[in-house]
Amino acid sequence: MKTSTTFSPKVFELDAPRVTQQIEEKIREIVYRRLRRKGAVVGLSGGIDSSVTAALCARALGKDRVFGIMMPEADSSDDSLRLAGRLVESLGISSAVENIRGTLDALGCYRRRDGAIRLVIPEYSEGWKCKIVLPDLVDSSYYSVFSVVAQSPTGEVRRVRLTPAAYMGVVAATNFKQRIRKTLEFYHADRLWYAVAGTPNRLEYAQGFFVKNGDGSADFKPIAHLYKTQVYQLAEYLGVPEEIRRRPPTTDTYSLEQSQEEFFFSLPLRTMDLCMYGRNNNVPAEEVAASVSLPPEKVQRVYDVIGSKLASTRYLHMVPQLIEPVTEVGAEDAH
Amino acid sequence: MMQIEEEVRQFVVDNFLFGEGEQNLANEDSFLEKGIVDSMGILTLVSFVQGKYGFEVPDQDLVPENWDSVALISAYVQSRVGVAG
Numbered sequence: 001m002k003t004s005t006t007f008s009p010k011v012f013e014l015d016a017p018r019v020t021q022q023i024e025e026k027i028r029e030i031v032y033r034r035l036r037r038k039g040a041v042v043g044l045s046g047g048i049d050s051s052v053t054a055a056l057c058a059r060a061l062g063k064d065r066v067f068g069i070m071m072p073e074a075d076s077s078d079d080s081l082r083l084a085g086r087l088v089e090s091l092g093i094s095s096a097v098e099n100i101r102g103t104l105d106a107l108g109c110y111r112r113r114d115g116a117i118r119l120v121i122p123e124y125s126e127g128w129k130c131k132i133v134l135p136d137l138v139d140s141s142y143y144s145v146f147s148v149v150a151q152s153p154t155g156e157v158r159r160v161r162l163t164p165a166a167y168m169g170v171v172a173a174t175n176f177k178q179r180i181r182k183t184l185e186f187y188h189a190d191r192l193w194y195a196v197a198g199t200p201n202r203l204e205y206a207q208g209f210f211v212k213n214g215d216g217s218a219d220f221k222p223i224a225h226l227y228k229t230q231v232y233q234l235a236e237y238l239g240v241p242e243e244i245r246r247r248p249p250t251t252d253t254y255s256l257e258q259s260q261e262e263f264f265f266s267l268p269l270r271t272m273d274l275c276m277y278g279r280n281n282n283v284p285a286e287e288v289a290a291s292v293s294l295p296p297e298k299v300q301r302v303y304d305v306i307g308s309k310l311a312s313t314r315y316l317h318m319v320p321q322l323i324e325p326v327t328e329v330g331a332e333d334a335h
Numbered sequence: 336m337m338q339i340e341e342e343v344r345q346f347v348v349d350n351f352l353f354g355e356g357e358q359n360l361a362n363e364d365s366f367l368e369k370g371i372v373d374s375m376g377i378l379t380l381v382s383f384v385q386g387k388y389g390f391e392v393p394d395q396d397l398v399p400e401n402w403d404s405v406a407l408i409s410a411y412v413q414s415r416v417g418v419a420g
Contacts, residue, residue, distance in 0.1 A: 143374055143377045143397045143398070143399070143402065144374045145374055145377055145378055145394075145397060146378070161378075161394065162378065163382050164375065164379045164382050167375070167378060304367075308367065308370065308373055309373075311373075312373040312375070
C-alpha cells in the first residue's frame with residue numbers, strides 16, 4: 001500500500017523525449033517483428049488521441065509507412081474532417097477520406113437509432129437532433145442513469161430518462177459507426193500490408209469507453225498506457241497542431257454536440273485522470289481530494305464508480321471464450 | 336410486502352443472476368457491493384418497477400437507499416403504492 005503524502009498533478013509529468021523514444025522502439029518491435037507488417041493505418045478523428053497515435057507511428061515507422069483515414073458521416077462535425085486534414089498535412093502522411101454516411105444509411109443506422117429514441121420521445125423524427133447524457137458524477141444522485149437530450153427543428157429541447165430498450169437500441173445502432181470505420185481501417189491495412197493502430201488513451205481503454213469490434217479493435221494500441229494529461233504533453237512535444245490540442249474532447253457520434261464527460265466519464269478529464277491515478281496507486285481519497293478540489297467523500301465515490309465501471313465493462317476486453325484450450329495457438333495470441 | 340419482495344427477488348434472479356446462484360443472494364445484500372447491478376441494471380429495475388406497480392419513478396428517487404437491495408426496493412415500492420404489509 002502506497003502512503004504518499006505528496007500527491008499532485010505532477011505525477012503525470014513525463015520526460016517527453018524519452019517516453020516518445022521508448023514508444024517508437026516498441027512500435028517498431030510490435031509492427032515489424034511481432035505483427036510482421038510494414039506500416040500502420042490510423043483512423044483520424046481530428047482529436048488529440050488519434051493525432052498523437054499517428055504522430056508516434058510516423059516517427060517510429062517513417063511518414064511513408066503511415067496511412068491516415070478520415071471517415072465522416074451525417075452526425076460528425078465538419079471540424080473533425082478539417083482538423084484531421086491539418087494533421088495529415090503537418091505529418092506529411094498519405095491519407096484517404098471515406099464518407100461512411102451511405103453505408104450507415106444502408107445498414108439502417110440512423111433509422112434504427114431514431115426508432116429507439118421514439119420509444120421515449122414519440123414525436124422524434126426528421127430534423128431533430130439528439131445526444132445521450134449522464135448526470136454529473138459529483139453533483140448528482142448516486143446512480144448515473146442515461147438520458148436522451150433531443151432538440152426539435154424549432155429549437156425546443158427535451159431531456160428524457162431512457163428505458164433499457166431505448167438505451168440499448170440507440171447504442172446498438174450508433175455502434176455501427178465505430179464498426180464500419182474499423183472495417184475500412186482493416187480494408188486499407190490489408191491492401192497495404194499494414195497493421196491497424198488503435199487510439200485509446202488509458203481512461204478510455206481501462207474504463208471500457210469503446211465499442212467492441214469497433215474502435216476497441218486494433219492490432220496495437222500505442223497510447224493505451226497514457227493518462228489523458230500525458231497524451232496532451234506528448235502532443236505538444238510531437239508538434240500536433242495547436243488547434244487540435246485546444247479542441248475539447250468530443251464523441252463526435254451524436255447530432256447534438258456531446259462531450260466525453262457527458263456521455264461517459266461524468267467528470268472533467270483532468271479530474272478523472274487524477275482520480276484514476278489515485279485509485280490505481282492506492283492513494284487515499286483524502287490526498288487526491290486537495291488536488292481536484294473535491295471533498296474526500298466525493299473522491300471516494302469516484303473511486304467506487306471507476307471500480308464498478310471496470311467490472312461492468314470487463315466483457316468488452318474479453319477475447320472469444322473457448323470451451324477447452326487449443327494448445328497449438330499460443331495463449332497470448334488467441335482471439 | 337412479502338409478495339412484492341418475492342416478485343422483486345424473482346426479477347433480480349432472472350435478470351442479473353440469470354437464474355443461477357440464487358442461494359447466494361440474501362434480500363438485504365447490497366447490489367453495489369455484490370457488483371451485480373450497474374447503472375444499466377438500475378434502468379432495468381426502474382423499468383420493471385414502473386411497469387409492474389404502475390407508478391413513475393422520479394429522478395430524485397434514484398438513490399441507493401431505494402434500489403440497492405431486494406429489501407430496499409420492496410420497501411420503496413411499498414411506500415409508493417401504499418400497500419399495507
